[in-house]
Amino acid sequence: MTTTRLSSWLLLGGILTGFLGSAWQGRLASAYSKPGGFRRFHQRISPDTIYYPPYAMLEALALARWQPGKTLVIIGGNSILNGVGQPADELWSLRLQELLGDSYVVVNLAFRGAYPMQGAALVAESLLRRDIAVLFVANTNPPAATGRAPGGASGYLYWQAQYQNQLVPFAARAESIRRWLDSLPPLERQQQAEERLGAHLEAWFRQQSLWHHVGYRHIFTVWNFVLARDFWMPRASLPDNEPSAQPLHDRFQNFLPQEMAIVRSFSESLAVPGAADQWQLEAGSRQRLSADIETSIVPLLRPRTLILLCENAPYYLDQLSPAEKARDAFVYSACAQIWRDHGIACEVAGAGFAPVDYIDRAHLSGDGGQKLAQLVARKITQLNHP
Amino acid sequence: MIFNTYWFICFSAVFFPVYWLLFRPVWRKPWLLAGCAVFHYHFAGPAGVIPIIVIGVATYLVALTRRRFLCAAGIVLCVAALCFYKYALFFCADLLGAFNPGAAAALEKQVRTVLPGAAPLGISFFAFEFVHYLVEVWRGQEPIRRPGDFVLFAIHFPSLVAGPIKRYPVYVPGLQAGLAGVTVDDVAAGAQRIALGLVKKIVLADNLTLAISFYGDGFAGLSTGQAWLFLAALSARILLDFSGYTDMALGLSRLLGVRLPENFNYPYAATSLQDFWQRWHMSLTSWIRDYVYIPLGGNRHGRLRQLVNGLIVFALCGLWHGPAWHFVLWGLWHGVGLMINFSYATILGSVGRGLAGVFARLPALGWVVTLLYVAFGWLLFFYEPLRAWTMAAKLFALHWP
Numbered sequence: 001m002t003t004t005r006l007s008s009w010l011l012l013g014g015i016l017t018g019f020l021g022s023a024w025q026g027r028l029a030s031a032y033s034k035p036g037g038f039r040r041f042h043q044r045i046s047p048d049t050i051y052y053p054p055y056a057m058l059e060a061l062a063l064a065r066w067q068p069g070k071t072l073v074i075i076g077g078n079s080i081l082n083g084v085g086q087p088a089d090e091l092w093s094l095r096l097q098e099l100l101g102d103s104y105v106v107v108n109l110a111f112r113g114a115y116p117m118q119g120a121a122l123v124a125e126s127l128l129r130r131d132i133a134v135l136f137v138a139n140t141n142p143p144a145a146t147g148r149a150p151g152g153a154s155g156y157l158y159w160q161a162q163y164q165n166q167l168v169p170f171a172a173r174a175e176s177i178r179r180w181l182d183s184l185p186p187l188e189r190q191q192q193a194e195e196r197l198g199a200h201l202e203a204w205f206r207q208q209s210l211w212h213h214v215g216y217r218h219i220f221t222v223w224n225f226v227l228a229r230d231f232w233m234p235r236a237s238l239p240d241n242e243p244s245a246q247p248l249h250d251r252f253q254n255f256l257p258q259e260m261a262i263v264r265s266f267s268e269s270l271a272v273p274g275a276a277d278q279w280q281l282e283a284g285s286r287q288r289l290s291a292d293i294e295t296s297i298v299p300l301l302r303p304r305t306l307i308l309l310c311e312n313a314p315y316y317l318d319q320l321s322p323a324e325k326a327r328d329a330f331v332y333s334a335c336a337q338i339w340r341d342h343g344i345a346c347e348v349a350g351a352g353f354a355p356v357d358y359i360d361r362a363h364l365s366g367d368g369g370q371k372l373a374q375l376v377a378r379k380i381t382q383l384n385h386p
Numbered sequence: 387m388i389f390n391t392y393w394f395i396c397f398s399a400v401f402f403p404v405y406w407l408l409f410r411p412v413w414r415k416p417w418l419l420a421g422c423a424v425f426h427y428h429f430a431g432p433a434g435v436i437p438i439i440v441i442g443v444a445t446y447l448v449a450l451t452r453r454r455f456l457c458a459a460g461i462v463l464c465v466a467a468l469c470f471y472k473y474a475l476f477f478c479a480d481l482l483g484a485f486n487p488g489a490a491a492a493l494e495k496q497v498r499t500v501l502p503g504a505a506p507l508g509i510s511f512f513a514f515e516f517v518h519y520l521v522e523v524w525r526g527q528e529p530i531r532r533p534g535d536f537v538l539f540a541i542h543f544p545s546l547v548a549g550p551i552k553r554y555p556v557y558v559p560g561l562q563a564g565l566a567g568v569t570v571d572d573v574a575a576g577a578q579r580i581a582l583g584l585v586k587k588i589v590l591a592d593n594l595t596l597a598i599s600f601y602g603d604g605f606a607g608l609s610t611g612q613a614w615l616f617l618a619a620l621s622a623r624i625l626l627d628f629s630g631y632t633d634m635a636l637g638l639s640r641l642l643g644v645r646l647p648e649n650f651n652y653p654y655a656a657t658s659l660q661d662f663w664q665r666w667h668m669s670l671t672s673w674i675r676d677y678v679y680i681p682l683g684g685n686r687h688g689r690l691r692q693l694v695n696g697l698i699v700f701a702l703c704g705l706w707h708g709p710a711w712h713f714v715l716w717g718l719w720h721g722v723g724l725m726i727n728f729s730y731a732t733i734l735g736s737v738g739r740g741l742a743g744v745f746a747r748l749p750a751l752g753w754v755v756t757l758l759y760v761a762f763g764w765l766l767f768f769y770e771p772l773r774a775w776t777m778a779a780k781l782f783a784l785h786w787p
Contacts, residue, residue: 008571201395
């Protein structure tokens with residue numbers, strides 16, 4: 001054998017060994033790798049900064065908190081429950097843990113921009129399937145309803161959970177997702193196919209688990225504008241830096257017309273005038289919301305779930321006309337009832353909140369977080385001990 | 387980028403081991419054909435495959451006849467297909483629209499009813515390779531007789547999306563050699579080349595792309611130093627992106643035992659613009675030289691004609707990169723640069739000869755001037771002319787407009 005040929009065999013052998021070794025390391029990392037001192041997926045360990053925590057990491061975080069005999073409270077939903085607007089020490093879920101006491105353990109797995117049935121919901125489903133005492137809390141708004149498990153920035157978690165066999169078989173959800181995939185334009189369908197294939201490969205080779213482990217502990221390789229010059233630094237060295245709320249008089253001035261349009265859209269897309277100056281839910285919307293819930297949430301999870309319909313900040317609500325206010329109140333109340341009709345606890349969050357409780361249209365300040373924690377603690381206790 | 391998709395990784399994991407295990411060329415060839423067809427169909431879809439089949443079959447058949455007028459008709463068909471799929475809307479909106487907006491709008495509406503959503507994948511490369519093939523047959527070269535060889539020449543998957551542009555007299559013997567015996571050295575060399583390409587493309591170029599996109603939006607707010615850094619990043623990005631992709635294409639082809647032509651030879655080490663174009667996207671440059679510049683007369687009809695030919699060729703070269711005016715201007719920028727490069731020593735008399743002497747004695751000076759000229763050209767390549775001009779002014783702490 002010539003020297004060239006030998007070195008070629010050695011190189012190829014090295015590539016194969018390196019690949020198998022990285023798959024093995026990835027598998028190990030997926031079992032234990034998680035952010036240290038975890039409180040939430042803050043911006044520097046979130047998809048906002050190209051850090052896409054693998055599904056296995058979410059489950060590892062939840063299991064690390066859980067202790068036998070205690071009820072694990074998993075918080076999902078979007079940036080509101082993630083605690084955007086609350087510095088790490090004022091995080092509402094820490095207050096929730098204090099209020100619930102030692103018989104509960106709280107883990108905040110909410111992602112910015114996530115739908116209620118993405119990410120954390122899948123972990124709750126998976127752990128319930130293993131007979132672990134879990135309660136799941138998520139937020140949404142009336143028109144967004146349940147959202148879809150795949151799709152969007154957090155949708156990859158569904159495919160990963162699915163291909164790692166962590167989910168309860170649920171034909172209605174599978175069928176709904178299949179119909180959604182069929183309805184996508186070709187380019188988006190191809191993107192989803194790629195995401196699925198990536199999740200499939202992750203189940204075997206754990207390449208994303210390894211990359212995120214390296215990115216958290218050692219070096220990150222993808223630039224993003226939030227971290228800019230610090231993009232390469234291990235994410236473990238970048239602490240949660242969520243700022244405190246601005247002074248009250250500066251909080252609600254940005255993009256006012258656009259924000260008011262969003263506030264109005266929450267109820268005007270769902271409600272139509274009925275008889276005797278009463279509002280009623282538009283029939284198609286009622287049906288869609290009902291179908292969303294029916295095809296998104298596994299029956300096993302429903303009695304263990306609390307959904308919060310988060311109201312907009314009073315600063316904006318106060319600018320609605322009396323008729324719009326009535327419509328808004330009706331839509332929140334009617335939508336909450338639909339959730340309850342499907343056996344899911346649902347509360348409207350925001351009643352009695354003051355302007356100081358918000359940092360912008362939707363996100364809660366430290367003060368608002370305290371109020372939210374009190375509301376959720378009360379409901380959690382009722383849910384766990386009906 | 388196709389080569390780092392999960393689909394392509396899975397495709398490769400099945401395709402290459404089977405290719406290597408099929409020892410005999412008679413088995414390998416249909417497997418390679420099937421692989422190329424699956425690759426092309428997956429990424430181009432039916433709307434992208436059908437036009438290529440039509441012009442490919444026409445090219446193959448007319449070449450077999452070796453009749454010059456049929457070859458000429460085939461060339462017209464290939465160029466017409468390229469113009470239609472890639473430039474129809476540009477011709478309507480940007481060219482006709484400048485003279486007769488009403489007619490342009492009506493024609494554009496008509497064109498949109500027949501145009502697919504996107505041009506067929508790799509149409510520019512298909513058109514150039516088919517034109518090369520037909521011209522060579524027209525000039526008397528032997529056509530490819532075996533349909534399988536022609537199909538592989540057309541849709542050889544490593545070079546299908548972004549080249550390099552192949553020449554069939556080189557490709558077909560290389561293919562036969564690869565089918566007959568791909569060696570472990572080929573595979574190792576291919577793997578090294580792919581690794582190099584992945585690092586250039588994914589680790590370096592893709593990060594630069596993200597940063598450039600962000601800082602480009604806020605270019606007006608950058609300091610002069612940061613603006614120069616931006617220009618350096620822009621220049622590095624396009625080289626790393628394109629040469630990284632080419633490395634992967636060459637590496638993948640080498641895994642099949644087939645060597646493709648090189649496309650880059652340290653272009654930023656060039657000490658003159660002429661030198662740069664002998665190092666940058668070489669398969670395109672040589673194609674344009676052989677099939678546009680020389681047929682136009684090249685340098686055979688005096689200095690003025692040579693300069694005009696150069697401008698035409700570079701305007702077309704720019705347009706080939708995309709249907710927009712800034713690409714044309716980028717091409718002209720280089721055309722003008724080459725004009726100056728060729729003629730300053732004679733036109734400027736003793737001053738010109740003196741300058742030429744300085745450049746000859748100080749190659750580093752030529753390198754700096756060339757690099758700056760090329761880098762400014764990238765502003766035109768990536769941005770609309772007005773924006774590119776504003777950005778260039780910013781580099782000299784000027785504010786325009």
